[in-house]
Amino acid sequence: MASFPAVLRSEWTKIRSVRSTVWTLALTFVVTVGIGALLSLLTNNNFSEFRRNGQVPFDATGTSFSGIMLGELAIIVFGVLAIGNEYSSGMIRASLAAVPQRATLLTGKTAVLGALALAVSLMTAFATFFVGQALLGPHSTTIGEPNVLRAVFGAALYLTMLCLFSAGVTTMLHNQTLALGVLVPFFFLLSPILSAVPKVRTLAHYFPDYAGSRMLLVYEQPGQPYGPWTGFFICLAWTAAALVGGALVLRKRDA
Numbered sequence: 001m002a003s004f005p006a007v008l009r010s011e012w013t014k015i016r017s018v019r020s021t022v023w024t025l026a027l028t029f030v031v032t033v034g035i036g037a038l039l040s041l042l043t044n045n046n047f048s049e050f051r052r053n054g055q056v057p058f059d060a061t062g063t064s065f066s067g068i069m070l071g072e073l074a075i076i077v078f079g080v081l082a083i084g085n086e087y088s089s090g091m092i093r094a095s096l097a098a099v100p101q102r103a104t105l106l107t108g109k110t111a112v113l114g115a116l117a118l119a120v121s122l123m124t125a126f127a128t129f130f131v132g133q134a135l136l137g138p139h140s141t142t143i144g145e146p147n148v149l150r151a152v153f154g155a156a157l158y159l160t161m162l163c164l165f166s167a168g169v170t171t172m173l174h175n176q177t178l179a180l181g182v183l184v185p186f187f188f189l190l191s192p193i194l195s196a197v198p199k200v201r202t203l204a205h206y207f208p209d210y211a212g213s214r215m216l217l218v219y220e221q222p223g224q225p226y227g228p229w230t231g232f233f234i235c236l237a238w239t240a241a242a243l244v245g246g247a248l249v250l251r252k253r254d255a
Contacts, residue, residue, distance in 0.1 A: 007099055007108035014091075015082055015112060024078035025116070028071045028159065029124045033131055035067025040132040047139055060141040061151050061218045064132020068155060068216070069188075071124065072209070075117060075159050076183055079166030082113055084176020102250050106171065110164060110243060117163035121156040128155070147218045147228075154215030154228055161239040165208060168242025172249045208238040 015021050043063050086092040099105040129152050133140035143149050170179040187209050194204035204210060205225045214224070214231030226234075 004104060004108060007104060008112055011108050011112040015116065018085055020081050021078055024074050024081060025120050028074040028078065028120060031074060032067045032071030032124050033128045035070060036064045036128045037131045037135055039066040040064050040135040044135060044137045044139060057219050058139060059218050060133060060136050060139060061129065061148050062216060063136065064129050065155055065216055071159060072162055072187065075163045076166045079113065079163040080170045080176050080179045080183065083109065083167045083170040084179060087174050088176055103247060106247050106250055110167065113167055114160060114164055118156065118160045121159035125152050125156040150228065151216050151218050157232065158212035158215050158235060161235045165239045165242045168246040171246030206234055208235050211235045
């Protein structure tokens with residue numbers, strides 16, 4: 001029976017030894033910071049044009065996080081690859097032979113993935129905020145303003161939960177290509193389409209991407225169905241459901 005610290009070391013070695021996982025994490029940081037910086041600079045240079053007919057307070061924090069959608073895609077791919085690489089290569093059979101306690105194995109994977117995703121997401125969120133505010137010039141805000149620090153942490157937690165949700169879905173499907181085929185349309189096609197259809201818009205409000213976007217809010221806008229904390233708990237519920245589903249499938253199905 002493998003000890004839990006040994007499982008953690010093994011999972012850490014697997015992740016850092018695969019280039020694709022390292023590159024997707026780096027891409028999460030680069031695209032989120034880079035696109036946020038570009039749009040913050042454009043907003044500063046064209047502020048009067050962007051704010052024409054603006055009815056709500058200018059959200060400088062939200063502007064700096066304008067690139068988070070591509071960051072979401074990168075960290076979803078990271079979560080899928082971190083789990084799916086073992087299935088595609090057949091290494092999952094060796095992992096299960098070394099750690100026959102499947103719950104222990106999945107717990108170790110989740111712990112390492114979550115810790116790594118959280119560390120990168122925190123670096124990404126704070127770098128994105130500070131770079132964006134530097135480029136917004138006189139229209140910037142500070143980390144000490146009401147709700148700003150909570151929104152920055154919210155961005156980091158949202159990216160982390162997306163990673164774990166993707167890992168759970170991949171564990172259920174046992175196939176990284178299939179997992180990406182489900183997750184990418186779900187987040188980037190199905191949810192936006194449903195949000196635009198009046199009769200089913202309410203359903204889309206409880207999808208994880210919409211709930212996650214609430215976590216980044218500094219100003220609660222009129223007409224929104226719920227605020228940041230409710231968004232956090234909805235995302236947490238989706239993440240927990242995916243991981244529990246993954247655990248059940250891993251327990252009942254052969255590798």
